[in-house]
Amino acid sequence: MxxxxxxxxRAADEPRKITAKxxxxxxADGSGYFKIGDTAAYxxxxxxxxxxxxxxxxxxxxxxxxxxxxMPFSGDGERVRPGPSRRSKEISMVTExxxxxxxxxxxxxxxxxDVFIELPETDAGSRCAGIxxxxxxxxxAGITMKDVVPAVSVGQVEGTLVVDxxxxxxxMDENAAADxxxxxxxxxxxxxxxxxxxxxxxxxxxRALDMVRPALDRIAEAQRNAIKERYAHSAxxxxx
Numbered sequence: 001m002x003x004x005x006x007x008x009x010r011a012a013d014e015p016r017k018i019t020a021k022x023x024x025x026x027x028a029d030g031s032g033y034f035k036i037g038d039t040a041a042y043x044x045x046x047x048x049x050x051x052x053x054x055x056x057x058x059x060x061x062x063x064x065x066x067x068x069x070x071m072p073f074s075g076d077g078e079r080v081r082p083g084p085s086r087r088s089k090e091i092s093m094v095t096e097x098x099x100x101x102x103x104x105x106x107x108x109x110x111x112x113x114d115v116f117i118e119l120p121e122t123d124a125g126s127r128c129a130g131i132x133x134x135x136x137x138x139x140x141a142g143i144t145m146k147d148v149v150p151a152v153s154v155g156q157v158e159g160t161l162v163v164d165x166x167x168x169x170x171x172m173d174e175n176a177a178a179d180x181x182x183x184x185x186x187x188x189x190x191x192x193x194x195x196x197x198x199x200x201x202x203x204x205x206x207r208a209l210d211m212v213r214p215a216l217d218r219i220a221e222a223q224r225n226a227i228k229e230r231y232a233h234s235a236x237x238x239x240x
Contacts (some may be wrong), residue, residue, distance in 0.1 A: 001234055002158055002160055002173070003116040003157040003158035003159070003160040003162070004160070005021075006162065006169070007168060007169070008166065009118075009156070009167035010164075011086065011216060012160065012163065012211075013162075013163045013211055013212075013215065014113055014161050014163065014165055014194075015036060015152055015163055015164040015165075015214075015218065015219070016036050016037030016038075016166065017036070017037060018035070018036050018167035018218070018219060018222050019031070019033070019206065019222075020033070020034050020035075020132070020136060020219075020222040020223055020225065020226040021033040021034075021151070021226050021229075021230075022040065022136050022137070022139070022140040022226045022227050022229070023140055023230045025042065025044045028044035028045055028137070028141075029045050029046050029047060029048060029141040029142075030044075030045035030137045030139070030142065030143070031043060031045065031137045031140055032131075032132075032133040032136025032137035032138075032187070032226070032231065033042045033070075033133060033140075034129050034132040034133035034136065034138070034223075035121075035126060035129070036128075036129055036152070036164065036219075037040055037123055037124075037125070037164070037166055038121060038122075038123035038166070038167075039119070039121060039123050039125050039126055039129045040119065040120055040121040040122075040124050040129065041118070041119050041126070041129040041130045041132070041133040042117070042118050042119075042120070042133060043116065043117045043118075043130065043133035043134040043137035044115070044137060044198055045065045045113060045114065045115050045134075045137045045138055045141040045143070045233075046114045047062075047108075047111060047113040047114050047141075048062050048108040048112065048113050048143075049103075049111060049114075050110065050111060050112075051063060051110055051111055052112075055108040056101035057111075057112075058109065058110070059109050059110055059234075060106075060109055060110065061104075061105045061106045061159075062107075062110075062111040062112060062113055063105065063106065063112050063113070064092075064096050064099060064100055064103060064105065064107030064112075064115065064127075064202075065096070065112050065114050065115070066089040066092045066093075066095040066096045066099070066114075066116075066117065066134065067092055067114070067115070067116050067117065067118075068088050068095055068117045068127070068130055068194055069088055069117070069118055069119070069218065070088070070118075070119045070122060070126065070214050071118060071119060071120045075108045076128045076228050081239055085106070085141070088148050089114055089128045089216055091126075091127045091130070092117075092183070093115065094127065094193055094195065095127065095130060095131055095134060095229040097192065097193065098131050098149055098151065098183040098192040098193040099115075099131065099134060099135060099138065099222035100147050100183055100190075100192075100226060101145070101185060101190065101192050102145045102149055102232035103138065103143060103147070104136075104143075104145070105143075106144075107144070111137060113118060113138070113141075113143060115134045115137060115138065115181075117133060117134055118230055122130055123166055124153070124165055124166050124169070124170050124179075125152065125153050125165070125166075125181070125184060126163060127151070127155040128151035128152050128153055128156055128181050128182075128183070129151075130181050131151040131193065132149075132150060132151055132164065132219060132223060134149075134156065135148045135149040135150070135223055136148070136223050136226055136227060139223075139227045140227065140230060141206040146168060146187070147185045147186055147187045147188070147220075147222050147223060148186070148223040148227075149183050149184070149185065149192060150183065150184065150186065150216045150219035150220040150223060151181060151182065151183035151184075151185065151216075151219070152164050152166055152181075152182065152191060152212060152216060153179055153181045153182065154177045154180050154182060154208045154209070154211060154212035155169075155178045155179040155180050155208070155237070156177065156198075156204070156208070156216075157169050157172050157201060158177075161204070161207060161208050161211055161238060163211060163212050163215045164215060165177075167184075173231060177198050177200030178196060178197065178199060178200040179196070179197045179198060180194070180195065180196045180197075180200075180205070180208060180212075181193060181194075181195050182194055182209065182215075184213075184216050186216065186217060186220040191209075196203050203239075211225040223239025235239075
């Protein structure tokens with residue numbers, strides 16, 4: 001049976017409600033908040049600063065180091081065990097790879113830019129929300145960037161393509177569902193993250209990537225507006 005109507009009433013290509021803010025953590029060099037539906041992410045940037053341990057230093061350019069973690073009671077299932085896990089390490093790595101193409105770190109040899117991402121609330125799409133919050137935080141920190149990086153999922157439920165699957169949709173069709181996190185550089189169209197959990201025919205995958213573009217553009221606009229509002233607020237003498 002086809003998934004003809006989404007349980008929350010959204011159109012097939014419609015993301016959940018989006019909230020984006022910059023400058024939300026006072027003592028960080030830059031910070032961002034991104035919420036989509038019931039998934040929320042905070043990101044804090046520290047640096048550029050001297051890189052430790054020394055063996056990680058690059059004498060030609062700075063490095064980006066992302067650390068992703070979910071708070072113990074962030075989900076609606078079992079308690080998340082504190083500390084790094086295989087999943088958190090993998091998401092930290094793909095987050096770095098998704099963000100690096102927009103960053104210019106040539107002016108920071110032997111330095112590191114640390115990005116810490118925490119999720120207090122999750123209902124699917126956590127890695128995408130983390131990437132969105134991190135991009136806002138990096139811009140807030142004044143790191144040279146050629147664009148923001150929006151991220152959102154697309155996939156299929158009971159054979160129907162949908163954008164931004166929520167937790168219920170992810171578990172509706174365990175055997176045939178597919179969830180595809182996508183991140184891109186809006187100004188060039190370059191995809192910086194593409195993963196898939198599940199199975200999908202190649203032709204349908206291409207349709208899914210076309211379908212998710214408007215949602216990515218909408219998220220990028222929210223990210224840019226958050227940064228603009230932050231700077232307008234700071235210029236008016238009310239820095240966060």
